Amino acid sequence: MDGVPEPLVVAYQGVEGSYSDLAATRRYASRPGGVRLVGCPTFRAAAEAVRSGTAACALLPIENSTAGSVHEVYDLLAAGGLTITGEAVERIEHCLLGLPGATVEGLRAVLSHPQALSQCEDFLRAHPWLEARPAFDTAGAARAVRGAGDPSLGAIAGRAAAAVYGLVVLAESIQSQEGNFTRFVELARAEARSAPPRGQAGDGPRKTSLLLTLPHRPGALAAVLQALAARGANLTKLESRPLPAAPWEYRFYLDVEGDAAAEPLASALAEIVGLTAELRVLGSYPRAAAAD
């Protein structure tokens, strides 16, 4: 112990320059001792890195304002052993990137993930000489443009990918829909649950994520929400998830303001346990400020 803090190892899904990399870079920018970000090929690999101790935590997307919840990350949480210790909200701003010297008029094809291409549909329609080509991910598209060295190729990706791959921003904020946000959650080993909140003062407002399984009968969910409402606990998210394997049970994801270990949520949860087939606290953590 020489007093110099070790860098925090944080897993994310994707490659350098991705939106996940950007979210992690921002979140841990001011951490004493620094941070080492590790890109993983899949969400599962990032979760595995945390479970095995290779990484202290993982920052994974859980919800996007246009594409919805990332069910795969909920499934990893449901599988156990992990807890949510924090959240971060990032604005997604797609940029058109090219090699230095390239121009929008000189481009012939644009690479990106099909979802990003579709989110930039209006821009592509207004520039009909740009042929859209699918790629695995936005940052990978930027890397491919750099690798090809062809000034007639562009990529749709975040601004961070330009710096990482030596590209220039030819057009910015080209998505059709204003206000595209992704919410990320920080996952740590379940033992970390009672640890002080990471990277943020512990005194601000807190939030709790729950997973419920309810019997399929009128009023089951109403009773749960009534138990929360009666104590003034505010919902910030509620979603049912079809469970094909069990057609008469429903799984719900809930986010509630407050901490599961503090009142009024603690006694609301004590009441809810009796109303549900399953109640899992996925984590209580500091609430993120809205994105810039």
Next chain:
Amino acid sequence: MDGVPEPLVVAYQGVEGSYSDLAATRRYASRPGGVRLVGCPTFRAAAEAVRSGTAACALLPIENSTAGSVHEVYDLLAAGGLTITGEAVERIEHCLLGLPGATVEGLRAVLSHPQALSQCEDFLRAHPWLEARPAFDTAGAARAVRGAGDPSLGAIAGRAAAAVYGLVVLAESIQSQEGNFTRFVELARAEARSAPPRGQAGDGPRKTSLLLTLPHRPGALAAVLQALAARGANLTKLESRPLPAAPWEYRFYLDVEGDAAAEPLASALAEIVGLTAELRVLGSYPRAAAAD
């Protein structure tokens, strides 16, 4: 009027052999007078075809058991002028397709939508000589394999795509997760709301889809659910949608058993109107049987 029914024109999103094409083919197979299916490049184009009268209806995906709700289709419904007149549930079974004479061992690369490739992660890991390559959609990947005429190329797509593009099924049901279902909704012009249900007997159980906007205060949603539960109306789906433009209001999607124009739902809705900032009935329609 010669008594011969005209074919029904149905818009879907995608190309021939896609999962949407398959869902539409099954749904309208026994319609007297037949059906003409029209593939559209985007959800918006399919909705536009209905609004303009080019198509009688559109069959669009609204929810997938692993990927979640298709927010873009909800947004098209929220924009008005359309109503849900029916639903269909399809099991998604990914197959590995190749040219006649191709073998799994002889393949070198596999094309598909990134999401389909990721859903077949276990299969690809067990066959490490297969290089995954991104494509815009599953059926387009099958078409590309046919176009290239290269027996070392495969595609991950539905079984229907094999027949359409003259390919053979080299492996079936290769998705990692059992039970991948997509729910499709049939959209028609809003005037069609009171018309008799299409393509199905009108006497079976019905279902109503609602869109609500609620003030951000504890108990707002609990009161809505209580109004439904008190009348025995069963929820089959509930989802909150973040609205970045209005951070203090929440939009909810609800599916409820029953018809909005019949009791007990009619009086529940009359009560709910007073509890919500906005209440929209997106449609009442015959409930689909579960997928085969």
